[in-house]
Amino acid sequence: MKIAIASGKGGTGKTSLATNLAAFIAEKEEVILVDLDVEEPNSGLFVQGDLITEEIQYKQIPEWKQESCTLCNLCQQNCNFNAVIQLGAHIMVFPQLCHSCFACSELCPTGSLPMVSDRIGKISSFKKGNILFFESRLDIGQEQAVPLIAQTNERIDSIDHISMKIFDAPPGTSCPVIEATKNVDLIILVTEPTPFGLNDLQLAVDTMDAMNKTYCVVINRYESGFDALEEYCIKNSIPVVAKIPNMREIASLYSNGKLFYHIPEVKNALEDIVQFIRNTEL
């Protein structure tokens, strides 16, 4: 069972839910927690453990071989991303713009643009009790999160002795979120009871519908005063699985990097979520 915790809006509590849910499940069984918010990975601030592995991640980019190049310009014409440009008698490669499609390289008549590895980030794994935690971290200055997310997913797919896998997804609705959620069984959308929360939830729901995914909603920092959020969920038959109350105690524990699944209100919410996951599994 692969579950992604996502949200349109940032700061609604994705990381809080992902880490506390993993710790709650880990009281009874082994669980994998994966931080796919590669631009700003935060789960590791809450789930420390013993470092097991560190793997540098690369993407493939072309490297120009001057000796064999005939300056036919085909590579520049074949690159739709302006990542390969001919300047006089030189071919320039711009790694930030390269999508690793291999077209320039494989269509080069003289094989003068072999693909080579270019560092984009790092995947680290940690073990703490029943939690096997993976953190995927994009190098600062790298603009494309998608290749690293895709590689992290492949890495996690290769592990089959633990079935419960929880993914902390990046915020938003664009390509990194698609990559992080496209292969999971269930997406939990975390939102908050404000017009911002509702607006961004609607965007996230549209995205999930476009991908034809199964999803449900958890309302974080819940308090009364904004009914439109729940009205929207009811009207669109989106299950609201749990509400986590707005409590300063939670905010305070969070600010210190502490988990809070032991707080009774939170524990109840997590039990409801786990029950929903089990039902979805069937």
Next chain:
Amino acid sequence: MKEIVVISGKGGTGKTSITASFANLGAENIVVADCDVDAADMHLLLKPDYQKRETFYSGLLAEIDAKKCIECNACFDVCRFDAIDKKPSHYAVIKLNCEGCGYCEKVCPSEAIKMKDNNVGEWFISKTKLNNFLVHAKLGIGAENSGKLVAKVKNEAKALAKKNHVDYVLVDGSPGIGCPVVSSLSGADYVVFVTEPTVTGIHDLKRVHELVKKFHIASGCIINKCDLNEQVSQEIKDYLKEENIAHIADFPYDNAFSKAIIQGKTMIEYENGKFKELLIDSWRNVLNKLK
């Protein structure tokens, strides 16, 4: 004309509420650019009138003509993005996966594949209820190239400011450190960080500041919810000093921000007390840095 970018690294720190309040204070002397195109919320506070709307095309998408396709599998073999779907009846492109590289088009022997302009969203020019110009956008579902849409929104905002002799472009940036943020930052004159004293707030602030440093842009920081955690608050202040980031203001932990959002108001419209004064001071502080 000067360009001020408000960013936070982490979401949910109060960035949009504070930006909207600055927009309120600067009124017609500000063009606001909502560059958080993934999850644009500024319009909920500023109530724009959508004077102009335009479709935004960026990049390409492959399209397979089933009549011409001879099912040779060449496209499937070269696609690195799993974007070719071998349906029983014919081959098709999985739009959400296609990156628009065009490799399939080039290897197709029967000219069945054509690259089409990709509609990635819409952008708008509005007047807000506070008399600012607002340039904003809505990214299409699962669209790529949000960095390019950000650049479009920013460039339109700048052009609008020039044309109307407006002194400031105020940019609401997106979370993270990836391409939309890079687009938000390029060409900016000043960066305002909005952070919170949590372990995640400071972690994300440091990462996004590392990025800002590469652009050599002067910056200042507002610590929101500063009394939530005195110790982390102090750590942030020490970091600001070390890194030569101006400490603009401390805002107390208060649910007034949420309440104002629920009423669709900026913090200036919502209340006359401590936040209004803090915001006026902060805005004056930012403008002084630009002199």
